Amino acid sequence: MRKLFVLLLAAVFALSACSGNGGPGEGGPGEGSGAGEGGGDSAAPVFELKDAVYEYGEQDGIFDNGASLYSYLLFPKTGEPGIDEEIRGWAESLYNGARFELDALRKGDGGAECEINVQYNSYLAEDAYAGIAESGFSGNSGMAHPVDFYKTFNIDLKQKKLLDNADIIDEGKRGDVLDILKGMILEKYPDADVSAADASWIEHIVLNHGGIEVLIPRGIALAAYLGPQEFSISRETLGAAYILDRPAELSGQDAPADAGGAGGADPPAAGVSGSIDPSKPMLALTFDDGPSKYTPQILDVLAAYGVNATFCVVGNRVEGFGDTARQIAAQGSQIMGHSWDHKQLTKLSNDEIASELNETNRVINDATGVSPVMYRPPYGAVNDTLKAVSKDLGLSLVNWSVDTRDWESRDADAVYAHIMEDARDGCIILCHDSYESTANAVARAIPELVGQGYQLVTVEELLRASGTPIEPGVVYFGK
Numbered sequence: 001m002r003k004l005f006v007l008l009l010a011a012v013f014a015l016s017a018c019s020g021n022g023g024p025g026e027g028g029p030g031e032g033s034g035a036g037e038g039g040g041d042s043a044a045p046v047f048e049l050k051d052a053v054y055e056y057g058e059q060d061g062i063f064d065n066g067a068s069l070y071s072y073l074l075f076p077k078t079g080e081p082g083i084d085e086e087i088r089g090w091a092e093s094l095y096n097g098a099r100f101e102l103d104a105l106r107k108g109d110g111g112a113e114c115e116i117n118v119q120y121n122s123y124l125a126e127d128a129y130a131g132i133a134e135s136g137f138s139g140n141s142g143m144a145h146p147v148d149f150y151k152t153f154n155i156d157l158k159q160k161k162l163l164d165n166a167d168i169i170d171e172g173k174r175g176d177v178l179d180i181l182k183g184m185i186l187e188k189y190p191d192a193d194v195s196a197a198d199a200s201w202i203e204h205i206v207l208n209h210g211g212i213e214v215l216i217p218r219g220i221a222l223a224a225y226l227g228p229q230e231f232s233i234s235r236e237t238l239g240a241a242y243i244l245d246r247p248a249e250l251s252g253q254d255a256p257a258d259a260g261g262a263g264g265a266d267p268p269a270a271g272v273s274g275s276i277d278p279s280k281p282m283l284a285l286t287f288d289d290g291p292s293k294y295t296p297q298i299l300d301v302l303a304a305y306g307v308n309a310t311f312c313v314v315g316n317r318v319e320g321f322g323d324t325a326r327q328i329a330a331q332g333s334q335i336m337g338h339s340w341d342h343k344q345l346t347k348l349s350n351d352e353i354a355s356e357l358n359e360t361n362r363v364i365n366d367a368t369g370v371s372p373v374m375y376r377p378p379y380g381a382v383n384d385t386l387k388a389v390s391k392d393l394g395l396s397l398v399n400w401s402v403d404t405r406d407w408e409s410r411d412a413d414a415v416y417a418h419i420m421e422d423a424r425d426g427c428i429i430l431c432h433d434s435y436e437s438t439a440n441a442v443a444r445a446i447p448e449l450v451g452q453g454y455q456l457v458t459v460e461e462l463l464r465a466s467g468t469p470i471e472p473g474v475v476y477f478g479k
């Protein structure tokens with residue numbers, strides 16, 4: 001997330017240079033819908049900042065590309081009406097407030113401009129909770145500096161309700177959390193003065209995989225020029241201060257409920273090969289953007305350990321790597337499409353989407369005899385239109401719950417460390433077999449994961465083992 005703020009800062013400079021419509025990254029508001037209407041499902045541009053984390057919800061936003069008001073205000077839609085009302089209500093009040101100020105300003109200065117730029121990360125925590133961290137700024141030409149915004153939403157997915165900070169952190173132990181935080185700040189900035197620490201420092205907390213992330217606004221705790229700060233604190237470190245149910249307790253409670261009252265003994269899941277034990281931990285490694293010249297090295301390691309992975313191949317690469325595609329399927333690994341030419345499908349017409357997906361499945365079938373029923377959308381970008389078209393085509397969508405960011409680091413040690421740190425039962429790990437560094441990283445990680453007792457399975461095996469129905473038009477993330 002640190003990079004996000006760098007980009008935000010760049011956008012701040014864009015604003016002060018009066019470009020107004022700069023926008024971060026390569027995205028831009030080109031398809032933005034009318035002022036204040038928010039993104040209609042097909043009109044919403046999907047934000048392209050690649051290291052943002054979108055594990056929960058579907059991207060929505062309030063987009064305005066007017067001459068004097070530029071709004072790029074992203075937030076997720078959860079599908080829970082009460083929760084969506086809260087999130088959208090927060091976004092609308094931000095938008096309306098900025099607009100109101102701009103209108104007032106324009107009475108004195110017809111050329112006044114305003115920019116709102118807010119993005120989010122969303123995390124799935126143990127499949128039981130979700131955390132949403134919104135951050136960004138709003139500024140207008142009447143202000144000396146833009147104003148930062150931070151907002152977090154934490155959701156209990158089972159009870160379908162928003163959580164307060166007091167549901168997550170024992171209010172009586174907030175001092176302990178502050179002490180932990182002060183220690184982390186001093187570790188990063190040994191000269192920082194943390195004597196003024198108070199509750200405002202832990203006002204913005206968001207649930208993530210390992211525990212919580214604390215967002216500290218610019219100018220609080222540290223000098224403003226150091227920018228906003230984020231610190232992740234694990235559940236273990238939080239100890240008794242963390243009062244949400246723990247994953248172990250959750251899985252204990254869930255087993256009977258998920259078995260639909262069958263009394264614990266799940267029926268054997270169809271389609272799971274006999275050697276997979278649904279009661280033991282498993283995860284799915286997935287490789288995008290290939291096949292490439294590095295794919296065979298990964299296949300060799302998988303074969304050596306008798307395990308499987310999933311390869312999400314780009315259609316126009318398959319013919320050039322027909323033998324590799326055949327080998328994927330022959331080993332029992334899963335092959336699925338990742339579009340024909342890696343276009344962002346949410347920007348295409350229905351016919352174009354269908355062509356991207358059908359052509360890719362055609363060449364996969366030609367090469368391997370397999371007819372995939374799933375695919376991975378490029379950039380993980382999904383909207384309602386894409387889901388509807390996919391449903392019509394009989395295809396499910398597969399995203400991920402662990403992002404190794406191997407495309408960014410291109411560093412085998414970093415990718416290996418990322419996999420080992422984030423590996424957990426039920427997860428789907430995103431890698432790319434288009435990099436030598438990734439091939440080297442998984443050559444180390446696969447034996448290690450097997451040694452830790454993980455069953456390395458395909459996405460389809462992973463879903464079936466947990467009794468998850470595989471339905472067209474549905475997006476799967478793993479845990």
Ligand code: NI
Pocket residue numbers: 288289338342378379
């Ligand atoms: Ni890709």
